[in-house]
Amino acid sequence: xxxxxxxxxxxxxxxxxxxxxxxxxxxxxxxxxxxxxxxxxxxxxxxxxxxxxxxxxxxxxxxxxxxxxxxxxxxxxxxxxxxxxxxxxxxxxxxxxxxxxxxxxxxxxxxxxxxxxxxxxxxxxxxxxxxxxxxxxxxxxxxxxxxxxxxxxxxxxxxxxxxxxxxxxxxxxxxxxxxxxxxxxxxxxxxxxxxxxxxxxxxxxxxxxxxxxxxxxxxxxxxxxxxxxxxxxxxxxxxxxxxxxxxxxxxxxxxxxxxxxxxxxxxxxxxxxxxxxxxxxxxxxxxxxxxxxxxxxxxxxxxxxxxxxxxxxxxxxxxxxxxxxxxxxxxxxxxxxxxxxxxxxxxxxxxxxxxxxxxxxxxxxxxxxxxxxxxxxxxxxxxxxxxxxxxxxxxxxxxxxxxxxxxxxxxxxxxxxxxxxxxxxxxxxxxxxxxxxxxxxxxxxxxxxxxxxxxxxxxxxx
Numbered sequence: 001x002x003x004x005x006x007x008x009x010x011x012x013x014x015x016x017x018x019x020x021x022x023x024x025x026x027x028x029x030x031x032x033x034x035x036x037x038x039x040x041x042x043x044x045x046x047x048x049x050x051x052x053x054x055x056x057x058x059x060x061x062x063x064x065x066x067x068x069x070x071x072x073x074x075x076x077x078x079x080x081x082x083x084x085x086x087x088x089x090x091x092x093x094x095x096x097x098x099x100x101x102x103x104x105x106x107x108x109x110x111x112x113x114x115x116x117x118x119x120x121x122x123x124x125x126x127x128x129x130x131x132x133x134x135x136x137x138x139x140x141x142x143x144x145x146x147x148x149x150x151x152x153x154x155x156x157x158x159x160x161x162x163x164x165x166x167x168x169x170x171x172x173x174x175x176x177x178x179x180x181x182x183x184x185x186x187x188x189x190x191x192x193x194x195x196x197x198x199x200x201x202x203x204x205x206x207x208x209x210x211x212x213x214x215x216x217x218x219x220x221x222x223x224x225x226x227x228x229x230x231x232x233x234x235x236x237x238x239x240x241x242x243x244x245x246x247x248x249x250x251x252x253x254x255x256x257x258x259x260x261x262x263x264x265x266x267x268x269x270x271x272x273x274x275x276x277x278x279x280x281x282x283x284x285x286x287x288x289x290x291x292x293x294x295x296x297x298x299x300x301x302x303x304x305x306x307x308x309x310x311x312x313x314x315x316x317x318x319x320x321x322x323x324x325x326x327x328x329x330x331x332x333x334x335x336x337x338x339x340x341x342x343x344x345x346x347x348x349x350x351x352x353x354x355x356x357x358x359x360x361x362x363x364x365x366x367x368x369x370x371x372x373x374x375x376x377x378x379x380x381x382x383x384x385x386x387x388x389x390x391x392x393x394x395x396x397x398x399x400x401x402x403x404x405x406x407x408x409x410x411x412x413x414x415x416x417x418x419x420x421x422x423x424x425x426x427x428x429x430x431x432x433x434x435x436x437x438x439x440x441x442x443x444x445x446x447x448x449x450x451x452x453x454x455x456x457x458x459x460x461x462x
Contacts, residue, residue, distance in 0.1 A: 157289055
């Protein structure tokens with residue numbers, strides 16, 4: 001990882017000499033480090049509630065459906081607020097947006113530790129969603145202007161390394177803190193690095209929009225016009241659908257895996273989160289680094305390359321996840337191997353599909369495009385991953401209890417959650433098909449963008 005991050009100065013090439021001055025180069029490297037750290041805290045804070053889900057469920061006496069609704073409502077607010085923040089990323093200061101966002105979500109993360117009941121915890125998590133909604137539109141927009149097209153896969157990989165490392169550290173440290181102190185302390189401690197990163201974000205010097213393409217756009221589409229122009233790109237529809245399917249699985253597994261490890265495999269909160277940290281977080285470092293390089297290589301070979309790399313990764317991942325869910329109680333080694341490989345390949349999605357968005361969207365619409373993509377990704381996908389998984393878990397547990405003619409549901413919760421997890425490989429198979437479909441349309445949309453960029457800007461009348 002350090003080798004990849006330290007090589008960020010060498011990602012500039014071709015028509016990018018305009019941005020090769022020493023101070024600009026240092027700013028690009030600094031910006032990428034800060035974006036990585038901000039994204040890491042983004043997912044660190046987001047994952048805490050899953051890591052300490054067991055004591056929260058027990059203290060507030062929640063069903064899996066109620067616990068799942070926390071994630072669903074978080075995602076609703078995250079997706080909706082992301083639309084105006086995406087416009088901000090296209091028209092305003094992206095560094096100020098980042099600083100504002102991380103300050104808000106860090107304060108509400110700490111507020112989550114003050115929750116005295118289910119409703120107060122839910123309100124605090126909604127506040128976290130408001131803050132986190134600004135991270136990806138601003139971050140991806142900056143990367144699009146800092147890096148040329150054939151290098152964005154690796155640059156995006158550096159930014160997205162924050163996802164697995166954030167999840168890894170959140171599960172590992174939150175589990176340790178919760179066992180040593182209590183679940184509330186995990187939320188309090190997480191606020192401190194967030195506030196510091198807000199200050200670092202203000203020191204980023206923003207590149208002009210369109211710099212990596214060596215063009216400047218004078219027009220700034222207003223409001224809904226930005227979204228209509230993005231939706232006029234056929235590949236974007238398929239990418240948005242793929243995002244919804246991908247995030248359904250991501251949230252279903254991220255939120256419920258620590259509970260699953262405790263119920264099905266009989267682990268305590270510390271051990272359950274340690275394994276979760278590795279199979280959902282640690283493996284992502286390999287997936288993002290290798291996937292970013294593969295995506296850039298494939299992009300140089302063919303305009304369809306990035307989407308094909310993503311589709312092939314998901315095609316291999318699907319049976320791995322199916323077999324992992326089917327492992328019996330206590331079979332930790334095969335479970336970790338299968339789920340670890342499957343989830344490692346899922347991370348390839350980020351470093352192939354995210355840069356593909358920038359391949360088909362004009363530079364001054366990238367913030368809006370990412371906000372629209374995240375609206376579909378979260379509002380149509382991730383929002384239902386948690387609540388549907390929770391509902392199915394409760395349903396199958398109730399069914400097992402009735403079949404056993406028992407009166408207490410607790411002994412059957414492991415069965416319910418295991419059966420609910422079988423939706424994940426099914427959704428993964430659908431995602432694979434959508435990605436292959438996107439590979440069939442992207443070349444045509446890339447040509448349209450290249451034609452637009454080659455046309456001279458109209459001279460404004462005086």
